[in-house]
Amino acid sequence: MKEIRLCDNGNIEQTFKLCEKNDLGIEIQGFSNPYIDNKNELKAKYLENLIRINKGRSYHAPYWDLNLGTKIVELQEAMLKIHNDAYNIAKELGCTEMVIHSNYRPGTDWYDGWIKRAKDFLDKFLSDKDDSITICIENQFESDSELLLKLIDEVNDNRVKICLDIGHANANSNMQVEEWIKTLKDRIIYYHLHNNHGKQTIVGYNKDDEHLGINNGTIDIEKVLKIAEEYTPNAIWNIESKVEYLEESIEYLRKLKYI
Numbered sequence: 001m002k003e004i005r006l007c008d009n010g011n012i013e014q015t016f017k018l019c020e021k022n023d024l025g026i027e028i029q030g031f032s033n034p035y036i037d038n039k040n041e042l043k044a045k046y047l048e049n050l051i052r053i054n055k056g057r058s059y060h061a062p063y064w065d066l067n068l069g070t071k072i073v074e075l076q077e078a079m080l081k082i083h084n085d086a087y088n089i090a091k092e093l094g095c096t097e098m099v100i101h102s103n104y105r106p107g108t109d110w111y112d113g114w115i116k117r118a119k120d121f122l123d124k125f126l127s128d129k130d131d132s133i134t135i136c137i138e139n140q141f142e143s144d145s146e147l148l149l150k151l152i153d154e155v156n157d158n159r160v161k162i163c164l165d166i167g168h169a170n171a172n173s174n175m176q177v178e179e180w181i182k183t184l185k186d187r188i189i190y191y192h193l194h195n196n197h198g199k200q201t202i203v204g205y206n207k208d209d210e211h212l213g214i215n216n217g218t219i220d221i222e223k224v225l226k227i228a229e230e231y232t233p234n235a236i237w238n239i240e241s242k243v244e245y246l247e248e249s250i251e252y253l254r255k256l257k258y259i
Contacts, residue, residue, distance in 0.1 A: 025055035069114035
């Protein structure tokens, strides 16, 4: 069976109940705002709930406006502090992966320069870290897989891999999700699974990031999961559907015998 986790999107009680009921792990997303004023209280709440499950756990770091390849020195310094704080909380909560966004915006910078700055940042960030937590760089706005492929190869550190968000790839890129997997291969150790209606303009839909149930959108999820198993058999799958779609996503994976 696959190692499968649920992303809580800050909905702690409801998500932990589903994890406990279905014997699944958790991705902690309650600290996505770096400036929340109740971090200690929130950590205590997570620790209390983590006792309930004996499965893998991971951590989603803050990502708003944190461009790994920024040219702004002050932002680099702030970003280092924010990611260090996130890493320390992830450690306290016993997480083995930490997801961070690349936040590259297509058309805003040359790949080579951005990659160099992002590598320099990651080298600095990792300089005092052990290998207990793998940093998973998540795609969001990239138009294809090339940037992350080059970044991971340039960094060349087993502590840095890729989180492929298939919903972001479907909505924001010009490359089929299947091709992302085939080109990035085992650089991917972590997935965010959710569905959407891509770039279509349909009344009533948020065309860019709906976070629907995994079988509710234009991604051929069964095909994508088969290719993921072929190219990245050891990767962790995280269901990142909105909380109201988590149960149907779990049942769909159960129907396909991944749970």
